Amino acid sequence: MNVSHTKEGRGRRKLAAALLGFFSTCISVNVGAATLAEMSPEDRALLVNEMNASANTVGSKGLFYDDDPLPISISVSLDIEKNHVVVDMDERIGPRTEYAATEDLLDLIRFSILNQIDRIDGLRGVSFLFGGKPSTYWFPEPEPEPGPDPKQDDPHDGERIVEPTQLGRAPVVAISPGHGLYYNYRFKDWRPHRETTNGILEDDITPVMAGFLASALQSDRVAVHNFRPEQNVLVHSPSGQPWWRLGVRYLLEKELPDHPEIWHAFASSQISDRERNEDLRSRPLYANFLGADAFLHVHTNAHISAEARGARAIIHERGPDRRLAVNVLCSMRELIHSKDEFSSYPVPLQPLALVGKGENDHAKMPSVIVEVGFHTNPQDALLLRNKEFQGLAMRGVAKGYRLFREGKPCEDLAVKPVREAFGRVGHDVYFPVGLTGNPAFPVSVTSRVRNCSGHYCPSQWVRLFNQTELEKHRVSFLCIRSNLGKPVELSIDVRDDDGVAAKPATYKVVCGQ
Numbered sequence: 001m002n003v004s005h006t007k008e009g010r011g012r013r014k015l016a017a018a019l020l021g022f023f024s025t026c027i028s029v030n031v032g033a034a035t036l037a038e039m040s041p042e043d044r045a046l047l048v049n050e051m052n053a054s055a056n057t058v059g060s061k062g063l064f065y066d067d068d069p070l071p072i073s074i075s076v077s078l079d080i081e082k083n084h085v086v087v088d089m090d091e092r093i094g095p096r097t098e099y100a101a102t103e104d105l106l107d108l109i110r111f112s113i114l115n116q117i118d119r120i121d122g123l124r125g126v127s128f129l130f131g132g133k134p135s136t137y138w139f140p141e142p143e144p145e146p147g148p149d150p151k152q153d154d155p156h157d158g159e160r161i162v163e164p165t166q167l168g169r170a171p172v173v174a175i176s177p178g179h180g181l182y183y184n185y186r187f188k189d190w191r192p193h194r195e196t197t198n199g200i201l202e203d204d205i206t207p208v209m210a211g212f213l214a215s216a217l218q219s220d221r222v223a224v225h226n227f228r229p230e231q232n233v234l235v236h237s238p239s240g241q242p243w244w245r246l247g248v249r250y251l252l253e254k255e256l257p258d259h260p261e262i263w264h265a266f267a268s269s270q271i272s273d274r275e276r277n278e279d280l281r282s283r284p285l286y287a288n289f290l291g292a293d294a295f296l297h298v299h300t301n302a303h304i305s306a307e308a309r310g311a312r313a314i315i316h317e318r319g320p321d322r323r324l325a326v327n328v329l330c331s332m333r334e335l336i337h338s339k340d341e342f343s344s345y346p347v348p349l350q351p352l353a354l355v356g357k358g359e360n361d362h363a364k365m366p367s368v369i370v371e372v373g374f375h376t377n378p379q380d381a382l383l384l385r386n387k388e389f390q391g392l393a394m395r396g397v398a399k400g401y402r403l404f405r406e407g408k409p410c411e412d413l414a415v416k417p418v419r420e421a422f423g424r425v426g427h428d429v430y431f432p433v434g435l436t437g438n439p440a441f442p443v444s445v446t447s448r449v450r451n452c453s454g455h456y457c458p459s460q461w462v463r464l465f466n467q468t469e470l471e472k473h474r475v476s477f478l479c480i481r482s483n484l485g486k487p488v489e490l491s492i493d494v495r496d497d498d499g500v501a502a503k504p505a506t507y508k509v510v511c512g513q
């Protein structure tokens with residue numbers, strides 16, 4: 001059967017429907033943010049029409065693969081029920097779904113339809129199909145040798161709840177710093193996946209950030225497998241470069257010579273960047289081999305427009321992955337914003353689900369690609385090189401994992417208000433200090449009298465090392481004669497070990513005789 005012919009027919013029908021929609025809705029140009037189900041059929045048709053035009057502008061350029069420079073035709077449709085965008089492309093890309101070049105192509109297509117995607121409220125994700133079939137059709141799951149602690153398949157359709165504490169061991173997190181040098185058979189050299197932009201080479205900066213993430217996780221007593229540890233400064237002889245700069249597949253080739261299925265997935269391939277593809281593929285397979293409880297990927301983002309900025313999280317749509325990503329984003333936002341200088345840095349609340357990101361698709365554990373910022377945006381690029389920013393962003397990711405593991409929601413740190421208290425002159429009044437949120441201990445608690453201008457302005461400062469100390473602690477205030485007549489206001493400020501300042505509270509004391 002000539003499948004591509006059938007597909008073209010389908011594409012034409014869609015285009016015709018879209019055009020019909022377009023002409024019938026030219027008057028209502030203003031399409032506000034609404035879910036796909038809330039949109040009128042005309043608005044949906046308009047959206048599809050615009051996306052088809054933008055995506056095909058990308059596809060028609062061709063030259064995506066060394067061995068296939070032909071243009072690619074793309075057909076965009078909507079899954080209204082799932083609030084999903086579905087991008088289907090030529091079947092001939094199917095056998096190439098696992099190529100790094102395909103990931104780049106999918107990114108280009110996604111960027112080209114961002115304006116339309118932004119008009120879909122609560123979009124759950126974008127799925128990519130190849131000749132109408134998902135990547136798993138073209139690349140069925142390999143069956144690697146079981147690792148030291150293989151996970152049981154969960155009966156609840158992808159809801160593999162990880163409860164490491166019950167396993168009687170420290171939770172294991174695999175960290176995959178994005179990209180790294182690979183050997184290109186056409187140019188006969190070792191080269192990074194990305195180009196230096198605004199002073200940032202993604203391949204080299206991700207191990208630096210991953211180092212912060214590894215130490216933050218280790219202080220939470222997590223066993224960490226960092227795939228590209230920055231400390232690995234020994235020289236890899238074939239490239240003459242320090243090991244930390246290389247893609248993961250080379251280290252695995254050395255460490256796991258008996259497991260080529262992990263690092264040599266494209267053994268029969270002749271394309272020039274086959275080792276780059278193997279590198280990408282090796283990461284989830286290695287995380288599976290390790291039996292990791294969670295998988296965190298550290299990347300920096302790129303966009304054709306220099307405007308795009310801020311953090312992103314990308315997942316394969318599965319319940320635990322989404323919960324982990326939501327906690328990661330929320331905690332990144334909390335920590336990054338704790339410093340005034342970074343307080344306007346954009347961090348969204350929801351991740352984007354993308355089918356077609358091999359790093360997530362093949363991972364058997366909750367897996368999140370953290371795009372820390374856009375190296376294509378000059379402001380983001382400055383921050384991405386800032387050690388303090390790197391540290392806060394990565395501690396945020398680690399905190400997100402802690403909350404996910406403990407099953408706690410991410411909520412704002414705030415001092416709980418208390419009722420007004422009454423005291424007698426010459427006696428102390430005591431207040432407990434309750435907090436909402438998830439502070440990192442130790443926390444410092446400061447109380448001072450507000451609007452105090454006299455000689456005696458009492459203030460107290462204390463450092464509390466755990467929840468029990470916090471619960472036992474009382475802020476005290478001694479009523480004196482000059483407090484008679486008007487209520488005294490105490491401001492309570494709390495700052496946690498990550499530098500997150502709690503929303504302050506005011507306690508009131510009425511002093512009497």
Ligand SMILES: [Zn+2]
Pocket residue numbers: 178179202299300301
């Ligand atoms: Zn990347």
